[in-house]
Amino acid sequence: MKLINRIISMVLCILMVSAMACLVVSAKTIFPVGDWDLEKINNNTEFEVDAYNGTASSVSTLHYFNDIPITSIGTHAFNGNTTLTSIKLNSTISYIQNYAFLNCSNLTTVRFEGEVTLIAMCAFAGCSSLSSINLEDTFITTVSNSSFKNCDALEEISLPSTVTVIESEAFAYCDSLSKITIPASVTSIDENVFKDSNNVVIYCYENSTAHIYAENNSIEYVLIDETPVETYILGDADGDEYVSVLDATTIQLVIASKLEDTDGRISIRGDVNRDETLSVMDATNIQRYLAGNDVEYDIEGVYEY
Numbered sequence: 001m002k003l004i005n006r007i008i009s010m011v012l013c014i015l016m017v018s019a020m021a022c023l024v025v026s027a028k029t030i031f032p033v034g035d036w037d038l039e040k041i042n043n044n045t046e047f048e049v050d051a052y053n054g055t056a057s058s059v060s061t062l063h064y065f066n067d068i069p070i071t072s073i074g075t076h077a078f079n080g081n082t083t084l085t086s087i088k089l090n091s092t093i094s095y096i097q098n099y100a101f102l103n104c105s106n107l108t109t110v111r112f113e114g115e116v117t118l119i120a121m122c123a124f125a126g127c128s129s130l131s132s133i134n135l136e137d138t139f140i141t142t143v144s145n146s147s148f149k150n151c152d153a154l155e156e157i158s159l160p161s162t163v164t165v166i167e168s169e170a171f172a173y174c175d176s177l178s179k180i181t182i183p184a185s186v187t188s189i190d191e192n193v194f195k196d197s198n199n200v201v202i203y204c205y206e207n208s209t210a211h212i213y214a215e216n217n218s219i220e221y222v223l224i225d226e227t228p229v230e231t232y233i234l235g236d237a238d239g240d241e242y243v244s245v246l247d248a249t250t251i252q253l254v255i256a257s258k259l260e261d262t263d264g265r266i267s268i269r270g271d272v273n274r275d276e277t278l279s280v281m282d283a284t285n286i287q288r289y290l291a292g293n294d295v296e297y298d299i300e301g302v303y304e305y
Contacts, residue, residue, distance in 0.1 A: 237270035
């Protein structure tokens, strides 16, 4: 019965795609750029990815074309792509439209570099291999209808504090989903969000909408401490969760007073020799570490603020 429900669910998604396609009445003006087809949007001030025609398994989106930013992954842009295994959505991307990655069955990893504010209906539905996607790196306010339906490999997900609404079947038929962290900002959760995702455990705050939802729907839950511990990676001066040459550059900019360390956290993360002073030596030690040299400091170690 569950298999039948899954098939019916995906057929409905496909029918919805077809119905939407029939509504297109005006011809598009497409700009081919290598493996990409782009379309101008928002009064010609931005580009949207209309289609990706390449066969690469690992893909990074373009930033600009003709000095115009590429801000959106359009409807159906990667729909049914079975060669794609990982994608990095670069810093200009803000919108992921309906069905953008529908049935990309071998897609395992999605990485956000910019301020993504929209992940629309069925955007990642049917991505059965998807196991790594950090929604906390986004600024979405809604987890849209069926956006992660049938993501069988997805085991754990944390929603950003910008989310207020979780729509119908957002995480339906996710067999492996065993942990979802829902912030107190969420005020609306549809009844069928976790349809046939029978292993899910909701991590939530006491008396929050998610807490009440879990109790009302007999879903296992764990209450989160109101003051979660914040951690950082030693050497990750710029706070992007990776130690790279950009961290050494960030330290140098702070030392030269060309970058302001407003909350003091750059100094904490970049002080790799732990002498409580951000210095050129910290930048040098990061560069030596990245070059494969032995250093006496615990660069990439995880610490509490």
